[in-house]
Amino acid sequence: CSVAATMGIPDRFAYSMSKGAVLSMTLSIARDYVDQGIRCNCLSPGRVHTPFVDGFLAKNYPGKEKEMFEKLASTQAMGRMGKPEEIAALAYFLCSEDSKFITGTNFNIDGGFQNLKM
Template sequence: MAASGKRLIGKSVLITGAAQGIGRASAMACRNEGAHVIATDLNVELLKELQKEFPDIQIDHLDVTDEDEVKSVINKYTTQSDATKNISVLFNCAGFVHHGTVVTTTTTDWDRSFTINVKSMFLLSKYTIDYWLKSKVKGSIINMASVASSMKGAQFRCAYGATKAAVIGLSKSIATDYVEKGIRCNCICPGTVDTPSLRERFVTLGGGDAEKGREEFTKRQKMGRLATAKEVAAMVVYLASEETAFITGTEFKIDGGWSL
């Protein structure tokens, strides 16, 4: 399939959590807009399926919670012989949704949530920005936050909402520290998005009944439907492009009016 657009020609986008859902949709969308895409995930088998469909997408295993592996992957994709393939956009998409209240959430749940959802973004951003500063790259970081954060409380999302509020704060901090270096950082705050991981949570919310769970998730969306991964991926393309060259430190809601 030939690229359908030219909005990201000259960009090299590294995406975490790219094996399925929003990450996969974003890898495809960025690739179709002319970007060189580096798709990373723990699930290499699903990444291979993506690469089979799009052979020009690079794929790699990445545990976003392992600092040594993060350093290794960032180093690998900032020292490529073809400099145009070195990272110029980072999309921190990998994440984990814990179901629980402040009472039912254990310290293990809390720590795991912050490690996967916040520490990972800290690590990826730290080592990517270090490369950008040394190489004078004016890069863009896009962090996956959520409306369930400092924007809105959501039932049974104690640890998750806290981590996503932290992501918003982290994004603003990065934006403030590096705006004068030409490095941007923004975050995307979706409502409920129809993805494979959400479908697993249908069963939990529905008490074992997946269809009941879907209905409950859909009820809270005032438009009467869930978002698609492609709709979020369109925002990723926008924030990776030069169309947003004057935007940094901003949260973009894609929530179907949930927060109204």
């Protein structure tokens, strides 16, 4: 999923709409299969530093990649983008027996983007 599922992000209508659909699908699947012991949850990351981000910046802001990266990172309450392995760690937890009582839940993993950033 994405933080875009639950908040308006400027100029991202189609992206936000599709992520809202992922959230709704997650809740429906969780409801439909809970009696069969099948759990369904979703992760809603904020900005995560991936090769896609680096490529996007190189393509759209040549020569200003570092400046734009810092600008994007500063939108996170923690002052940095997430790391792929941080998102993976939450996914791993949700696949483990330690989370066997969790279903139908959206996990914001956004460095405080939605709730702490002013």
